[in-house]
Amino acid sequence: MASAREVELRIKSVKNIAQVTRALQAVSASRVRQAMELVTGTRPYATKAWQVLTHVAGQPGRNSLHPLLTGREEVRNAIVVMVSSDRGLAGPYNTNILRYTLDKFNAFPAPVRYISVGRKGTDLLFRRGVDIMAEFGDLPAKPAFTDVSPIGRIAVDEFLAGSADEVYLMYTDFVNMGRQDPVEKKLLPLEFDGAEGLVEAEFTPAAQRDGPAAAYIYEPGQSEILDEIIPSFTALQVYQAVLESLASEHAARMVAMKNATDNATEMAGYLQLEYNKARQQSVTNEMLDIAGGAEALAQASQ
Numbered sequence: 632m633a634s635a636r637e638v639e640l641r642i643k644s645v646k647n648i649a650q651v652t653r654a655l656q657a658v659s660a661s662r663v664r665q666a667m668e669l670v671t672g673t674r675p676y677a678t679k680a681w682q683v684l685t686h687v688a689g690q691p692g693r694n695s696l697h698p699l700l701t702g703r704e705e706v707r708n709a710i711v712v713m714v715s716s717d718r719g720l721a722g723p724y725n726t727n728i729l730r731y732t733l734d735k736f737n738a739f740p741a742p743v744r745y746i747s748v749g750r751k752g753t754d755l756l757f758r759r760g761v762d763i764m765a766e767f768g769d770l771p772a773k774p775a776f777t778d779v780s781p782i783g784r785i786a787v788d789e790f791l792a793g794s795a796d797e798v799y800l801m802y803t804d805f806v807n808m809g810r811q812d813p814v815e816k817k818l819l820p821l822e823f824d825g826a827e828g829l830v831e832a833e834f835t836p837a838a839q840r841d842g843p844a845a846a847y848i849y850e851p852g853q854s855e856i857l858d859e860i861i862p863s864f865t866a867l868q869v870y871q872a873v874l875e876s877l878a879s880e881h882a883a884r885m886v887a888m889k890n891a892t893d894n895a896t897e898m899a900g901y902l903q904l905e906y907n908k909a910r911q912q913s914v915t916n917e918m919l920d921i922a923g924g925a926e927a928l929a930q931a932s933q
Contacts, residue, residue, distance in 0.1 A: 638905050648891075652888045655884065663885065670878065673874070698791055699821055699862070700821055706796040707741055709741055709795060709796060710764070711736055711799045713746070714752070714801065714803070715750075717749050720888070721883040722890075725752060731801065732813075742762070743761070746764060747767070748768075749770075770873070780866040782869045784866065798819040799818060801814070821865070
């Protein structure tokens with residue numbers, strides 16, 4: 632049995648850990664709200680961009696309007712953009728998106744290269760020995776569109792150059808504080824039938840999608856608009872995924888830190904009982920020593 636001094640030191644250590652995890656829980660709760668505010672702030676532009684894009688791309692001969700709308704007859708290679716976190720202490724957040732991604736693409740019929748967003752995901756992919764073509768880490772706590780747009784630019788350039796026939800986006804969708812789901816989206820070529828885009832699925836009301844398309848005249852023209860809006864919209868899809876993943880990361884960390892705080896509090900209570908037992912045993916031993924000494928003195932005086 633450990634001494635009272637040893638148990639006392641363990642209690643102090645556990646309580647210090649509980650203070651740290653409680654502070655991390657509070658910080659993560661605040662950052663979840665900030666991340667959701669960033670998502671909300673991009674909604675007006677994202678919604679209107681999707682409406683314009685779907686209307687222009689819905690014209691006859693869509694596949695010939697822009698290369699990013701044209702699917703390849705044969706998929707010879709693919710790129711996967713996987714969004715993870717730069718920091719740990721987020722429970723199973725990073726391992727969940729890694730496992731989901733590898734389950735989807737380990738048996739992919741064509742060679743797959745990865746663009747990793749987040750240092751934790753990069754480390755995990757590197758250990759699996761996959762082909763990492765680019766990595767992005769140390770994003771700001773409140774990433775701006777310009778911080779993330781190079782990721783979309785790489786995907787667009789690779790697709791236009793013929794180095795990738797399909798580009799997929801793997802991220803974690805924020806459902807609520809207790810649930811974050813890994814999600815797969817096809818980033819390029821852009822699809823409008825069947826599989827809905829990230830921004831469209833999130834922000835466009837169903838009534839707007841089901842009704843007849845309004846007639847618009849665009850200036851300067853369809854091709855000029857598509858040349859400008861499709862690459863920007865592709866980068867916006869990545870930006871939305873990063874924001875969703877950021878909110879999911881903080882929510883997962885908040886839950887993990889709450890569990891750690893509860894466990895530390897429970898352990899501190901258990902150790903307090905152990906400390907009380909050790910102290911009681913120590914006092915009992917001291918009383919027995921005193922009683923034995925008194926008995927010995929009484930016998931010596933007779």
